[in-house]
Every structure is written in structure tokens, then in C-alpha cells.
Amino acid sequence: EAQVTQNPRYLITVTGKKLTVTCSQNMNHEYMSWYRQDPGLGLRQIYYSMNVEVTDKGDVPEGYKVSRKEKRNFPLILESPSPNQTSLYFCASRLGQGAGGELFFGEGSRLTVL
């Protein structure tokens, strides 16, 4: 089944403890992206990647890192999490730059930083 898979789905951690949220897609998509969803703020883009080894900042990149060593994987790294990073995170992928390209989303990862 074609899909975007995120892990973990739920995580509670403490301030400063490094964590990684993995994202994997099996559709051979070039474009991948991370969003965070917060009440009243909608979805905001954290980082995106146009292809392997090509990443760029979105609208709210502070406190996050990403890497794209393989086409299928796009992990989100929080080196030193803080409580303001408590949020629902979504990974998404798309085939390429073509007009009308649909974004496929993962199920979301709910992160709580104490």
C-alpha cells in the first residue's frame, strides 16, 4: 500500500533530550516535507526537501534539523527539545514539481515535551 509512515506516533519526552521522528514513503516521491499543527495556527512548514541531499527551511525551522540521505526517508531531529515544540507533527511527500501535485500525509506524531 502506498503510504507515508511516521514513527513514533506518540511520544512524551523531557526538555533537552534529543529525539528523532522518522518518516518513510514508499512511492518514490522526490519531495518531502515536515509540518507542525497547532491549534489556531493551522499547519506550518518546518523543513522540506526537493530531492536527496537537498533540504531547505520552511516557515518555522528553529530548533529542528532534517536530513535526506535516501529518497524514501526524511527524519526530523530535535537536538534539544523545549516545551514550545509540543505539537502534532506531519510528514508529507509529493511526486515532484509538476502542477497539481498532491501531497500525501503521514498519520501524524504527537509530541509532548515536559
Add this chain to the structure above:
Amino acid sequence: AQRVTQPEKLLSVFKGAPVELKCNYSYSGSPELFWYVQYSRQRLQLLLRHISRESIKGFTADLNKGETSFHLKKPFAQEEDSAMYYCALRYGGATNKLIFGTGTLLAVQP
């Protein structure tokens, strides 16, 4: 700056009533606009895109460049339409960015 505005956080209607979810955008170039939907306990998914000029699940949306709007409409709401709806704008050519509005929760009452 590019922006997508959904003025209503919550829209509550009765089954069978017409629905209009508002979306306005700010972008000086030629926009690509989408509606995404998130049903309870499901992942976010594409509902429709303006370039396709399609009707999905009875929903339609027309791009009005003069009013910079892309409102989502359905003549008769169903209970299964209850969900969170996000309007999104794609822009930027090579950078290919997609920004979302803050979302509108549609609640269809029986």
C-alpha cells in the same frame, strides 16, 4: 507576503443545509489552490484542486482571482462531511512552497 486566510474556526450547519467554507489568499503571482480535509482519526488528504475544476463528494470550489478567494461549497451537507478543512496555496516556482490556512472545523448536525 503570501497568506491564506480561513476566517471561520468553526462552522456548524444542519444536515441538508448548504455549506460554504471561506478561503481568501494573498499572492501576486498565479496561484495554485487546494482544499485538504482531515476526518476524525484519519490522515490529512487532498479533497480537490482548482486546476482540475472537479467536484469531489459533492464539493466544488471556484477560484475567483478578482476577490482572491477559493471558497468551498456544497449544496446539501451530510453528517459524514464533518471534518477539519484546510485551504492551501502553492507558489514559488522552483521552490514550490505550500502554505496552509488555519483550518475550519465543519460540524454537520443531524
